[in-house]
Amino acid sequence: xxxxxxxxxxxxxxxxxxxxxxxxxxxxxxxxxxxxxxxxxxxxxxxxxxxxxxxxxxxxxxxxxxxxxxxxxxxxxxxxxxxxxxxxxxxxxxxxxxxxxxxxxxxxxxxxxxxxxxxxxxxxxxxxxxxxxxxxxxxxxxxxxxxxxxxxxxxxxxxxxxxxxxxxxxxxxxxxxxxxxxxxxxxxxxxxxxxxxxxxxxxxxxxxxxxxxxxxxxxxxxxxxxxxxxxxxxxxxxxxxxxxxxxxxxxxxxxxxxxxxxxxxxxxxxxxxxxxxxxxxxxxxxxxxxxxxxxxxxxxxxxxxxxxxxxxxxxxxxxxxxxxxxxxxxxxxxxxxxxxxxxxxxxxxxxxxxxxxxxxxxxxxxxxxxxxxxxxxxxxxxxxxxxxxxxxxxxxxxxxxxxxxxxxxxxxxxxxxxxxxxxxxxxxxxxxxxxxxxxxxxxxx
Numbered sequence: 302x303x304x305x306x307x308x309x310x311x312x313x314x315x316x317x318x319x320x321x322x323x324x325x326x327x328x329x330x331x332x333x334x335x336x337x338x339x340x341x342x343x344x345x346x347x348x349x350x351x352x353x354x355x356x357x358x359x360x361x362x363x364x365x366x367x368x369x370x371x372x373x374x375x376x377x378x379x380x381x382x383x384x385x386x387x388x389x390x391x392x393x394x395x396x397x398x399x400x401x402x403x404x405x406x407x408x409x410x411x412x413x414x415x416x417x418x419x420x421x422x423x424x425x426x427x428x429x430x431x432x433x434x435x436x437x438x439x440x441x442x443x444x445x446x447x448x449x450x451x452x453x454x455x456x457x458x459x460x461x462x463x464x465x466x467x468x469x470x471x472x473x474x475x476x477x478x479x480x481x482x483x484x485x486x487x488x489x490x491x492x493x494x495x496x497x498x499x500x501x502x503x504x505x506x507x508x509x510x511x512x513x514x515x516x517x518x519x520x521x522x523x524x525x526x527x528x529x530x531x532x533x534x535x536x537x538x539x540x541x542x543x544x545x546x547x548x549x550x551x552x553x554x555x556x557x558x559x560x561x562x563x564x565x566x567x568x569x570x571x572x573x574x575x576x577x578x579x580x581x582x583x584x585x586x587x588x589x590x591x592x593x594x595x596x597x598x599x600x601x602x603x604x605x606x607x608x609x610x611x612x613x614x615x616x617x618x619x620x621x622x623x624x625x626x627x628x629x630x631x632x633x634x635x636x637x638x639x640x641x642x643x644x645x646x647x648x649x650x651x652x653x654x655x656x657x658x659x660x661x662x663x664x665x666x667x668x669x670x671x672x673x674x675x676x677x678x679x680x681x682x683x684x685x686x687x688x689x690x691x692x693x694x695x696x697x698x699x700x701x702x703x704x705x706x707x708x709x710x711x712x713x714x715x716x717x718x719x720x721x722x723x724x725x726x727x728x729x730x731x732x733x734x735x736x737x738x739x740x741x742x743x744x745x746x
Contacts, residue, residue, distance in 0.1 A: 327362065327550060328385035333399050333558035334358075335366035335379035340397035343370055343377065345622060345638055346486040356480075356727060357488075387558075391408065396624030399558060404627055405486035411629075413605040418617040424470055424646050425658045426617060433471045435744075437667050440473075443743035447474045450736055460708075460727035462487060463641040467649065473738075477641075486620055486638045487725045487742065488678055490706030493623060493637030494587045496612070496647070498535055498671060498685035502510030502655070502663035504592035510597060517593060518568060518635060525572050531593065533576040534586050535684045536675035540574035541567060543583040547707075553584050557635065562628035577701045580677040584634035587685065588626075591633035601629060614648055616657050618643040635707075641723055647704070648712040673701040696738035713737060718744065 335358055342353040350370055358364060366379040376612045377397075380386040394412030402413040422428045434440075443466070450461045462481050466474040477483070504510035511527045512531040521527050526541070533539045545553040556566045567585030594669025598604040608631060620643045624636035639647075651671070655663035671684035689701040703713040713722045722740060724731070 326345070328381045329387070330514065330550065330554050331362050331381050332366050332379040332385045332387040334360075334363055335368055336377050336387040336389040337397055337558070338363075339368045339370060339379065339398040340377035340391050341488065341624065341636075343639070344375060345396060348480075352480055359727070382649070384742060392608050394622075396622050396638070398625060400627055401559075401561065403561075411602050411605060413609050414602075415609055415619070416614050417619050418614070421537050421617075421742055423642065424467070424617070424649050425484065427642070430472060433473075434475065435468065435471075437745040438468070438473060439743045441746070443474050443740060446736065446739040446743060447476050450731075451478055452474065458728070459526045460732055461724060461731065463723070463725045465641050465645050465723045466731070467645050468744060469719050470649065472642075475641075483642055484620075484640060486622070486640055487644075487710075488706075489637045489639065489644060489704070489710050489712075489725075490635050490708065491584065492637055492644070492704035492706040492710050492712060493633055494584075494685045495704035495712075496608075496623065496637050497587050497590055497594070497631070497633030497669075499612055499647075499650075499663065501531070501535065501672075502667035504594075504597065505667060506655070506661065506663045517596065519597035520568065525575075529572070529576045531590075532684075533591055534593075536577070536678075537586055537682060537685075538580050538655075538675050538677065539583075539586060540576045540579050541574050541581075541583070541586070542570040542573045543567060543585050545584060556585055556588065557632075561626065562592075563588040563626045563632055563634070564590075564630055564631065565628075568592065569605070577676050580675060582682075587634040588630065588632060590647060591631050594633075596632055605629075605631075612662070615660075615662065616646050618646050641725055644704075644712050645721055645723045648714050649691060650714065650719055650721070651702075651714050667714065672700075689731065694734040694737060696734055696740070701737075709733070718746065720744070 339353055342357055362590055365381050368377060368379045370377045375391040376388055378386055378388045389397045390406060391397045407596040418426055420428060421427055423430050447464050450464050452459045462478045464476050490705050501510060501512055515527060516529050516531045516534060529539045544551040556563050560566055567589040595604045608623060618639055621639040623631045626632055648655055651668055654665040654668040655661055671686045673683050674680045674688055674690045675682050680694060681688060686702050687705045689697055692698055698715060698717050700717050701713055701715050703711050709726045709729050711724045
């Protein structure tokens with residue numbers, strides 16, 4: 302019996318050593334994710350720590366982190382069993398930034414200059430619309446479909462936070478989960494990629510950038526990367542090496558939770574394939590695009606202002622905030638926040654092919670570019686937008702294209718139905734095919 306306990310003890314010790322061996326390197330990422338999430342959710346959307354921990358941070362391993370908020374100095378910290386402590390600071394106008402020990406918190410910094418649109422009725426302002434009843438809509442079916450997107454009391458499988466349905470520029474359905482409302486700012490994660498791309502469309506319309514020319518990166522000019530076009534980067538088809546796997550330590554996790562200059566990581570990667578022959582989803586590519594955008598302006602202030610003055614504030618997304626990395630670059634891959642209504646405005650901009658209340662922000666050809674399948678993506682991807690061209694959602698129109706983010710964030714645009722649908726939540730397993738198709742069935746063309 303003693304030998305049995307001895308062998309059992311040895312086995313448990315070996316198991317403990319093994320678990321520590323495989324987990325310890327991840328602790329920096331776990332505490333980094335948690336500190337950043339706590340700081341952003343609390344200071345951007347005024348969420349309580351408990352709400353963030355039970356919602357945003359309710360992810361395998363992330364829930365191991367112990368968090369603290371310092372309201373007076375505006376930062377959050379996290380660690381795992383007291384190990385690998387990380388800190389995220391909040392700066393008004395720039396959001397929360399995960400920092401390292403080398404970051405100088407006392408250094409002066411620039412912030413975007415913001416402007417608010419005149420008071421107007423949604424979508425060209427934030428004043429509630431008058432009720433509009435369309436005779437071709439089955440409202441009972443529509444409302445039942447929207448209600449069914451949310452969890453019943455005590456359940457946590459659908460985990461939807463908000464839904465809005467806009468038909469012919471009118472809100473025909475809108476619903477929020479507990480602790481959320483029309484003023485709640487919600488992280489779009491990779492929907493931010495579509496915002497980053499749109500900045501290039503606006504520069505193109507202004508005659509200041511040509512995406513069909515080689516990417517303006519000096520370090521690539523003397524090797525095989527010199528032929529990579531900005532359009533290849535927008536298509537995730539550059540051929541550059543990159544690993545994006547959030548279940549392990551990889552390029553993407555190192556970038557988001559350790560890098561000072563997030564765009565630099567993809568810039569330094571070698572080419573594994575010729576451009577336009579190998580599609581590979583890469584958040585590093587989008588942050589490289591943000592870095593390229595920064596270099597189009599004479600000053601950092603101009604770069605910061607452009608995203609808002611030419612796009613976000615221009616279309617009344619006044620709640621929107623794109624957070625920056627330690628180097629001052631917008632984290633164009635992942636860190637865009639906005640209310641559900643403001644995310645819907647972004648979808649409406651594309652529904653109207655770049656025309657916003659009579660002003661053409663980008664050319665109609667740009668809307669076609671982002672919604673056209675890129676080579677080797679099997680009809681799934683365009684220019685930093687996801688597509689249904691290949692029928693990924695079998696019961697949804699093939700012309701639907703959408704901004705998509707981690708945990709099931711979606712801004713879906715339906716050109717053939719004059720429709721935009723936004724769903725924000727915490728679950729990738731959400732039945733989008735059933736949800737979207739049922740909404741469409743409630744609207745008779």
